[in-house]
Amino acid sequence: MVELPVARPSVGAAGKTGNWRLFKPSIDYRKCIKCLLCWMYCPDGVISLSGKGLPVIDYEYCKGCGICAEECPVKAIEMVKEVEG
Amino acid sequence: MREFLTGNYAAAYGVKLSRVEVVSAYPITPQTSVIEKISEFVEKGELKAKLIRVESEHSAMAAVIGAAFSGARAYTATSAQGLLYMYEMIWWAAGSRLPVVAGIVTRAIAPPWSIWTDHSDFMTLRDAGWAMLFASSAQEVLDMTIQAFKLAKELMLPVAVGWDAFITSHTAEPVEVPPQEQVDYFLGEKKKSPAAVDFENPFAHGALAFPKDYPKFREDIHRTLKAAGEVYSNIERRYYEATGRERYGLVEEVFCEDADAVMFIMGAAAGDAIHAAGELRRKGLHVGVARIRSIRPFPRNEVEKIARRASKVIVFDRSYSLGFGGVLATEVRSVLHEEGVDTPVISVTGGLGGSDLSPEYFEKIFLKGLGV
Numbered sequence: 001m002v003e004l005p006v007a008r009p010s011v012g013a014a015g016k017t018g019n020w021r022l023f024k025p026s027i028d029y030r031k032c033i034k035c036l037l038c039w040m041y042c043p044d045g046v047i048s049l050s051g052k053g054l055p056v057i058d059y060e061y062c063k064g065c066g067i068c069a070e071e072c073p074v075k076a077i078e079m080v081k082e083v084e085g
Numbered sequence: 086m087r088e089f090l091t092g093n094y095a096a097a098y099g100v101k102l103s104r105v106e107v108v109s110a111y112p113i114t115p116q117t118s119v120i121e122k123i124s125e126f127v128e129k130g131e132l133k134a135k136l137i138r139v140e141s142e143h144s145a146m147a148a149v150i151g152a153a154f155s156g157a158r159a160y161t162a163t164s165a166q167g168l169l170y171m172y173e174m175i176w177w178a179a180g181s182r183l184p185v186v187a188g189i190v191t192r193a194i195a196p197p198w199s200i201w202t203d204h205s206d207f208m209t210l211r212d213a214g215w216a217m218l219f220a221s222s223a224q225e226v227l228d229m230t231i232q233a234f235k236l237a238k239e240l241m242l243p244v245a246v247g248w249d250a251f252i253t254s255h256t257a258e259p260v261e262v263p264p265q266e267q268v269d270y271f272l273g274e275k276k277k278s279p280a281a282v283d284f285e286n287p288f289a290h291g292a293l294a295f296p297k298d299y300p301k302f303r304e305d306i307h308r309t310l311k312a313a314g315e316v317y318s319n320i321e322r323r324y325y326e327a328t329g330r331e332r333y334g335l336v337e338e339v340f341c342e343d344a345d346a347v348m349f350i351m352g353a354a355a356g357d358a359i360h361a362a363g364e365l366r367r368k369g370l371h372v373g374v375a376r377i378r379s380i381r382p383f384p385r386n387e388v389e390k391i392a393r394r395a396s397k398v399i400v401f402d403r404s405y406s407l408g409f410g411g412v413l414a415t416e417v418r419s420v421l422h423e424e425g426v427d428t429p430v431i432s433v434t435g436g437l438g439g440s441d442l443s444p445e446y447f448e449k450i451f452l453k454g455l456g457v
Binding site: 001002003004005006007008009014 | 180181182241279280286287288289290292293294301302305309
């Protein structure tokens with residue numbers, strides 16, 4: 001049997017990729033309309049839903065790509081520069 | 086059923102009979118009429134395939150890679166610059182272990198521009214992990230195309246079928262087209278490739294391999310291709326049992342049994358070489374022709390056996406490794422050295438950019454080889 005050069009889904013196969021982040025998405029829950037577009041668009045699957053149906057970002061693995069902020073229709077996500085150090 | 090077909094149309098018939106499901110198309114002379122004929126089959130409803138018109142050859146190979154990932158039987162064809170443009174995806178197809186089949190209608194590489202045959206384009210596939218078969222007649226193009234789908238499936242690797250521009254691609258010959266039910270029987274039930282996407286067990290392809298993991302994937306492909314000679318021989322036997330078509334092996338031997346000088350050659354020009362050998366035999370000279378039908382797997386055992394019997398080996402190349410010499414000659418020399426065969430090897434390169442080859446030309450090479 002040939003071993004295929006593929007990766008099976010696993011958490012954190014490339015390490016704590018949150019360290020890669022330069023800008024951090026910050027959700028303003030007062031503006032959030034629970035449309036879940038950010039949850040759907042997140043390419044790394046690091047947005048999960050709270051019991052109340054609100055998006056929650058896992059900052060251990062969020063790379064800060066900013067796609068969620070770009071897609072949010074009510075501008076509830078702001079990209080904030082990470083503090084150095 | 087006997088049809089009057091060009092090599093390119095024979096390829097299209099092979100694709101139709103193999104019930105290919107996805108074909109990507111980007112035109113380049115001399116390959117164009119392969120896809121034109123397939124597109125005609127699709128339009129008429131004779132082949133139920135998705136024909137994807139793409140914007141480049143890079144996309145043409147990417148499209149069949151995607152199709153193969155979905156489990157579809159996929160085909161494309163190209164030549165020269167087109168093959169070079171899809172070169173990155175060529176390696177992706179092999180590395181991902183996808184059973185795609187590509188027709189390579191060999192054409193010299195530019196600059197200067199040429200639309201005529203030589204094998205430099207085909208030979209660029211040599212190190213990429215593809216199986217590489219080469220036909221020398223329209224009949225063989227059809228048979229090899231069908232066999233290629235089975236070979237690709239069994240090796241879990243892409244397969245290229247090459248044939249010469251114009252001499253084979255645009256010259257019509259009588260071709261025995263096997264009935265659909267015989268080809269269906271030969272190819273068997275379509276099974277999903279293990280490399281195809283499985284929604285129950287998802288995976289990401291194109292992942293990063295760290296240095297400790299990378300080599301084993303290369304070794305896997307190497308091992309598979311090294312052992313592929315036997316796989317191909319079995320496939321040829323099964324094809325013979327299903328259709329009654331001829332069997333040649335990885336090397337077709339003509340007059341080799343008692344030959345003093347044997348010429349290794351690949352492609353359409355083998356016909357001229359065989360004609361020349363026949364003429365010289367009439368004059369009492371013992372010469373033979375060994376027509377190479379597969380570059381990967383390389384027919385090591387056959388080459389060794391043939392060369393051991395002969396007192397002189399001539400290798401005729403229709404491609405160059407520029408600054409070094411004939412590609413085929415290098416491979417033959419390497420095998421003979423490894424196997425301890427000391428028969429002298431003469432390397433001759435010719436027919437580049439479609440420059441004319443004739444029986445008289447090959448007679449001269451044989452005479453030179455024999456020292457007459």
